Amino acid sequence: MNFLRAIIGQTLRNLRRTWSSQALTLLTITLSVLIFSFFFLIYINMINAGRHMGDNLRLIVYLDEEPGKPLQDEYRRKILKFDRVERIEFVSSRQAYERFRKQLGHDQDVLEGMPRNFLPPSIEVYPIRSLATLTRIKRFSDYLQTLPGVLKVQYGREWIDRFYSFVKLMRVVVILSGLLLLLTTTFMVAHTIRLTLCSRERELELLRLLGASNQYIRAPFFLEGALQGLVGSICGLAALYVFFDWFRLRFAGTAVLNLFPFTFFPIPVVLTIITAATLLCAGGSFFSTRRITRL
Amino acid sequence: MTANSPRVMVELIKVSKTYPPSVHALQDVSLSVRSGEMLFLTGKSGAGKTTLLRLLCRSEVPDKGLVEVAGQDLERISGSGLQQLRRRIGMAYQDFRLLPRHTVAQNIALAMEVAYRKPSFIRKRTRELLERLRLSDKYHTPAGELSRGEQQRIAIARALANRPDLVLADEPTGNLDRETSTLVMELFREHEEQGATLIIATHDRELFDDGGHRVVELRDGRLLAPEDGEDTGSGDASLQSEEADQ
Numbered sequence: 001m002n003f004l005r006a007i008i009g010q011t012l013r014n015l016r017r018t019w020s021s022q023a024l025t026l027l028t029i030t031l032s033v034l035i036f037s038f039f040f041l042i043y044i045n046m047i048n049a050g051r052h053m054g055d056n057l058r059l060i061v062y063l064d065e066e067p068g069k070p071l072q073d074e075y076r077r078k079i080l081k082f083d084r085v086e087r088i089e090f091v092s093s094r095q096a097y098e099r100f101r102k103q104l105g106h107d108q109d110v111l112e113g114m115p116r117n118f119l120p121p122s123i124e125v126y127p128i129r130s131l132a133t134l135t136r137i138k139r140f141s142d143y144l145q146t147l148p149g150v151l152k153v154q155y156g157r158e159w160i161d162r163f164y165s166f167v168k169l170m171r172v173v174v175i176l177s178g179l180l181l182l183l184t185t186t187f188m189v190a191h192t193i194r195l196t197l198c199s200r201e202r203e204l205e206l207l208r209l210l211g212a213s214n215q216y217i218r219a220p221f222f223l224e225g226a227l228q229g230l231v232g233s234i235c236g237l238a239a240l241y242v243f244f245d246w247f248r249l250r251f252a253g254t255a256v257l258n259l260f261p262f263t264f265f266p267i268p269v270v271l272t273i274i275t276a277a278t279l280l281c282a283g284g285s286f287f288s289t290r291r292i293t294r295l
Numbered sequence: 296m297t298a299n300s301p302r303v304m305v306e307l308i309k310v311s312k313t314y315p316p317s318v319h320a321l322q323d324v325s326l327s328v329r330s331g332e333m334l335f336l337t338g339k340s341g342a343g344k345t346t347l348l349r350l351l352c353r354s355e356v357p358d359k360g361l362v363e364v365a366g367q368d369l370e371r372i373s374g375s376g377l378q379q380l381r382r383r384i385g386m387a388y389q390d391f392r393l394l395p396r397h398t399v400a401q402n403i404a405l406a407m408e409v410a411y412r413k414p415s416f417i418r419k420r421t422r423e424l425l426e427r428l429r430l431s432d433k434y435h436t437p438a439g440e441l442s443r444g445e446q447q448r449i450a451i452a453r454a455l456a457n458r459p460d461l462v463l464a465d466e467p468t469g470n471l472d473r474e475t476s477t478l479v480m481e482l483f484r485e486h487e488e489q490g491a492t493l494i495i496a497t498h499d500r501e502l503f504d505d506g507g508h509r510v511v512e513l514r515d516g517r518l519l520a521p522e523d524g525e526d527t528g529s530g531d532a533s534l535q536s537e538e539a540d541q
Contacts, residue, residue, distance in 0.1 A: 002411040009408070017396065203394050209354060211381030212409035 003215070011220040011227070018196055022224075025192040026232050032184040033236025033277055036177040037265070041240065043170040044269075045262055050163060057160075059137070061123040061144050062151040066092055075123055075147065082143050083136065086126040093117035120151060185232075185277055186284035189225045193288045196221070218289045225285025226278050233277035237270060303366075304330040304461055304492040305351060310360030312346050312516075320346040322516045323360070330460075333483065333493040335503040338513035344496035345389060347513065348463045351494070352386050353377060364461060382410045385454035389465040389496075391446045395439025399430065399449055402438050406456045424452040427482055429475070443470040451479055455486060462486060462493040468502060476502070 015022055067075060072090055079088060091099075096119040101108045125144070127137065137160055144153045197204070207217055244264050265273070305328035312321040321343045328334050336344050349355040350362050353369045362369045367380055385406065393402050400421050407417045425431045428448040433441060438449060447470045454462055462483070468476035480502060483493055495502065503510050512519045 002413055005414060006408045006411055013401075202392075206392055206394065207405070207409060209352060209381060209386065209392075210406050210409045211378045211384075213375065213378050216409055216411075 006216065007219045007223060010216075011223045014196070014220055014224060015227075018192075018199075021192050021195060022228065025188050025228055026235070028188045029185050029228055029232025029277065029281065030235040030239065032181045033233045033273065034239050036174075036181040037237055037240050037273060038243075039170065039173045039177045040273075041244065041265060043167075043174045044265070046163075046167050046170055048261065048263065050167065057127060057137070058155070059125040059127070059141055059144060060154045061125060061147070062120045062154070063122060063149050064120065064151050065149065066121045067149070071149075078147060079123075079125060079144070083140055084128055086128055088126070089124040091122045091124060093119050093121050096120070096122065181277070182280060185229060185280040189228055189281045189284035190288035192228075193221050193225065193285045197289070218286075221285050221289045222282055226282035229278035229281025230274065232281070233274045236277075237265075237273060302330055303327050304332070304364065305494065306361070306363040307347075307350070308361040310347075310350065310357045310362055312343075312350065312355065312357050319516045321350075321357070321513075324513075324516070324518045325360075326511065326518060328492060328494060330492055331487065331490050333487045333495065333508045335508055335510040336494055336496040336513060337498055337500075337503070337510055339498065342513040343516040344513055345465050346516075348386065348465050348494065348496055351461070351463055352381060352384050382457060383460045385457060385459035385462045387447075387451045387454035387462070387464040387467050389469065391450040393438040393446055393449055393453075396437055398435050398437055399425065399433045399441070400435065402449055403452045403456050406453050410457055412457075420456055421452075424456060424482075428452055428478060444472070444475065447471060448475065448479065451482070455482065458486070458489070458491070460491060462491055464493065464495045464497075466497055466499075467495060468497065468499055473501075 067090065075090075076088055079085060094116055097111075097116050100119060101111055104110065125140075127140065137155060141153045141155060144150060204217060241264060248262060305326070307324055307326045310321055310324045311319070313319050324343075324347065336347065338344055346355065350357055350369070351364055353362075353372075356370065364380060365383065367376070369377075369380075372380060394405075397405075403421045403424060404417045407420060412420075422431070422434070425434060428451070430445060430448055430452075433445065433449075438446060441449065447467065451464065451467055454464065464483070467479055467483075471479065476499070483495065487493055497503070
């Protein structure tokens, strides 16, 4: 208990004495967390949007002739062999005609005189809803194209390709900003603590002569680093939330926000970011104070 | 002083220390100091008094010889053993070694904080020492703003704060007037009565002229034999040097 009291007292004194460099480090950590979490927020919302869009995703495989029951079973078997899907529906020429007629609504008279089987029969394949499906859909489509009797495979190919490229880009940005966070937090904290160590060399030597233990000398620096990580990450996330809230209010009711649910990080993710930043900063300070033991 | 403290608190056997290029600070110094004894170490400036005290708190290591404090060989002790021993030693440095931006109270408290004393004890002991040294009004003053005499008293207060078993004082009254010197000596005697061992390096003869304590003199790094007829008052503590052996 006395140890803790002494360490906390020492930490608070250090923070008061070196508040200017501490503030600079805190600002750097805050900005790093803000940059990282900004891109990460976009990334996870992209993934969510991908899932959302995937709900309506289907591959339409047009066939040259109506498949009989054995051929349907054969198609089903081959499709399931390639990949797991949510469901497979066979649409006959007549069913396609009926659907089309309904879609035309009041304009259905344009179909007058047309044979009821002028639309090709098709298979509608509904893949499992996940982002991974999006990444595999092209391969799936290429495979379906190879099946006998297939005229054409249709899906929102261009849209999916673009979306997937963007998600890939975002993934790189998130990794890079994560690295930035890693470097700035550990290096800035380590650098600040090294500077503090230099400026307090005389004091640390005196503490040694008075019989201070390594823990007594190192623990306040460790605590300082952890505190900077904790406060810096909370500030960064709070700033991001303010921006997120502004964005949501500013663009409320717009097409994009209506289409995709734009959400903030769930609590576990917030806690993970805070914990990671705190541990990184504490780690940085821990390693930079190793030389104290050699004083 | 604990019941199991050794009878001899300080033991130096043929200790030598040379600073580069060839300054012989101490040469074959042998000295024993009993537990609970107050010993005056005298000699001119540069005689080796400060070096001897620095060896005793292991700020320096000897080139040759044995240095033992509280039965522990200082050459072999390290890590937590050394830290614990240093907490039992109170050193008042000649250059004070105060932290100028810390307040007077914080400077004194430092010695007790590293020993994990309770805050209530630290506050009480700090006030008590400041009162004894007539510095109560300086409690919150940064040490850097004090006069040299005041700084010296703070350095002494810090050395005594933890009620150490061994007090090492390097010229503790060098910047003090007669009246304040008396105050400091009273405080030292009080700690002696409580069982602490004190080694006071000084060239102020008035401090030891009462004859009640053993006085040893260093000259050019060598310990001189006591003058004929001079009582060292050391009981079974021995005073030796190469010169004495000769």
